[in-house]
Amino acid sequence: MERVEKFLKEAGTYFLATVDGDQPRVRPFGTIHNFEGKLYIQTGKSKDVAKQIAADPKVEICAFKDGVWVRIACRLVEDDRREARVSMLDAYPDLKAMYDPDDGNTVVYYLADATATFSSFTAPPEVVTF
Numbered sequence: 001m002e003r004v005e006k007f008l009k010e011a012g013t014y015f016l017a018t019v020d021g022d023q024p025r026v027r028p029f030g031t032i033h034n035f036e037g038k039l040y041i042q043t044g045k046s047k048d049v050a051k052q053i054a055a056d057p058k059v060e061i062c063a064f065k066d067g068v069w070v071r072i073a074c075r076l077v078e079d080d081r082r083e084a085r086v087s088m089l090d091a092y093p094d095l096k097a098m099y100d101p102d103d104g105n106t107v108v109y110y111l112a113d114a115t116a117t118f119s120s121f122t123a124p125p126e127v128v129t130f
Contacts, residue, residue, distance in 0.1 A: 001130040004116045005039055007063060007070050008032040014063035016041070018052035025052060029061075033091045035084055038110040039130075041076070042088045044099065045107045053078075053109065061111075067120050074114035084108045 008014050009032055017026045027049060031042045043050050053059065053076050061072040085101035088108050099106040111130075118126040 001034075001037075001039060001114075001128070003118075003128060004070065004072065004114075004130070005032055005034055007065070007068075007118070008061075011063040011065040014061050016049070017060045017062070018049055019056045019058070020048070020052050025049070031088065031092055031095070033088050035087045035108075035110075038112075039114075040079070040084065040088055040108050040110045042085075042092070042095065042099070042106065042108045044105045046105055050107055057109075067122070068118060069120070070116055070118050072111065072114055072116045074111040076109035077112045079108050079110055 013028050013030055014032070015026050016029045017024055019025070025048070029041060033040045057076045059074060059076055061074070063070050082101050085106050085108055089095055089099060089101060089106070114130050116128040118128070
């Protein structure tokens with residue numbers, strides 16, 4: 001899991017794919033945070049992405065850097081504890097201009113049942129589960 005976290009942080013931006021009815025939706029994300037031994041992401045409850053996750057929590061994350069990419073198939077689980085929201089916002093202080101742990105909009109999810117596959121054109125794939 002630490003390798004996945006490090007890769008996503010170094011990539012800076014990753015892409016999160018959700019399902020919206022019968023249409024896939026992909027958008028850039030930048031938050032990845034280790035809290036209590038789980039990897040977390042953050043968004044706003046008012047956004048379409050949060051509504052799509054609520055309807056179908058199975059997602060895929062993809063990031064690319066230095067000729068290597070990772071694809072993470074997982075299920076996102078909402079953590080509605082205030083301390084989880086605070087920890088995320090403390091890790092990404094720039095988000096505090098848009099989000100507050102008590103605003104009723106900030107939502108954090110942890111990655112569950114995750115399978116991360118690291119790939120490149122020059123080496124066989126490596127699989128990490130967590």
